Amino acid sequence: MVQSLAALVSLVLALIVVAVALVVVRRASRRDPAGYANVYRVRRYYAIGLIGALAVLLVLTLARTPYAAAAAPPPDLKVEAFGWMWAWEFVVDGESRGPRLELPAGKLVEFAVSARDVNHGFGIYDPQGRLVAQTQAMPGYVNPLRVRFDEPGTYHVLCLEYCGLGHAVMMGEISVQ
């Protein structure tokens, strides 16, 4: 899961930083006029390593953006989704389904997401309550979001852009069989 991986990477890096900080802080009060030369010797390797690591990560992660909608194989199903203050509405083949949608499992679905008043955020939560994908719902724009629902169950749509007083109660439901 992306969340756990991201949190783990953050935790490991944070622990390394804290450990290095502790060493530097403890040695700071001892005096050695040439002490900083050591620091600058390490720096060259650090800089090369960091730039290399960032470059590799850029290549790996930029290949996994959610924007490829137009190029990828056509979706099995297309659903329009609209946000307004403060509800979601699904539209399939020009017909409104209100805030509830039923989908077959295993299909690649493309949501064409937009808004009827202010900005909203279309966030899809899986049956366990984890966020799996999102896009903004902006008035005047349509954002295509592709999701494959492999696991059957009840998914929910929560609003992920602040849209006024009802922001925290704006729910949609997707049941996948």
Added chain:
Amino acid sequence: MSTGTSHPGRDRRVIVVWMVTSVALFLVMVTLGILMRLAQGDVMAITPQTFYALMTMHGLGMAGTLFSAGIAMVWYVAARHARPSRLAMWIAWALFLAGGLALLAATLIGKFAAGWYTLYPLPFLKATWPGWSTGLTIVSLMAMGVGWLVALLDILRALAVEHGIARMFAWDRFGAGAGREAAPAGVLIGAVCAVAGVLGTIVGAASLMMYLFQWFAPATQFDPLLLKNSMFMFGHTIVNVAMYCGIGVVYELMPGFTGRPWKVTKTVAVAWNATLAFILFAYFHHLYMDFAQPVTLHVIGQIASYSSAVPATAVTVFGLGGQLHRSGLRWSFVPAAFTLGILGWVLGGITAVVDSTIAVNLVFHNTLWVPAHFHTYFLVGFVLLLFGFVHHLLGSRAERLAKSGLVVMLTGGYLFVLMFFLGGLWSVPRRFASYQAIPYPDLVAHATRFAAWGAVGGSLFLLGALLYAASLVTGRQPAPDREG
């Protein structure tokens, strides 16, 4: 003019007044933050209307106050190496204070609640608050913006008069003049911050003009994507610059404690000029989830965000390491607060870079991970630099009390941000007045518990800050040189 001159009393007075104003407003905003966390933790009942007014005030108030404090810090550094105008600073201070008080009225009385980045068209459409509070918010932000421009442009003027453009941006490190002495690091960083701050504020002013136009002529329609870009270019830039203003003060003052110079070498020169570019282009990471935005801009956003880690760590953090390592320094309040502040900045930065990965942002955007990382580099980062600066400015003989305050702030601050991180890990959405309507009982239970513990952390932080304030009063020192 020679470097490192001490401040005549009148220079000092404007900065002291400015710092007292900033710290007072900051503590009010912290209190609003604790109230929000108490409401989310189901400890205290607050209506959504009040919650979102508090949230809007807290966000605008914190960003505005800390950016203003950052400008004052840069002005202080500039005044040691050039002659910026005190009058410009007093004008900016008056506008900052007036804008801040007017915002308090617009949100706490007028219930303006469009959030701190007031995404268009939320302030105008089906608003649940009276029209005057929207108008007053726009005008107060514009007033503060004018103040910032006055102060920043004057700082740039003063630095340019004293050092010349090439020297203040350290471009003279390359080419014929490289043999001569470089400008102090504080001048370079001050110049970079001032330029970025001016550009961000101008974009903000232009967006606010459109908002004002809309307010007078409700039938107008602007492009929401364009305005989202410009509001973030403004908001992202000023909070980012606030942080770098604090770093500038560390470069300027740390050598006084370690006895080692912190010079502008070629590397430092390149690093800070690159940082200027990264500040201006990284804001695109706020729009990753707007799939309608051209993909190139998303990619630029991720590259600029990643790149900013290079000068930040390889130059600033290593520079600090070189300052500290075996320097024989005594850990008095100021270097301790500075070092801890940089640590918080790095920890917040790591989690920010993780979130600036588009593939990660897909599941972190607008969850509590976002407030988690920026509260880390502000609350346990910039704010510690701010307290370090205040301590340098005012001094205190109650050093033990001051340090206990620092320890309590740290404990509370890290507990508070940790609860935001856990929320982000659990996919808890950001900006929910209450979690009770979320259709996952487990998630509701966790989110609520994290919020309650967050309120405990926030309250501890406030207690620590008050202890620190008490140390300034009980250990008060007579102000140096009152002439001027």
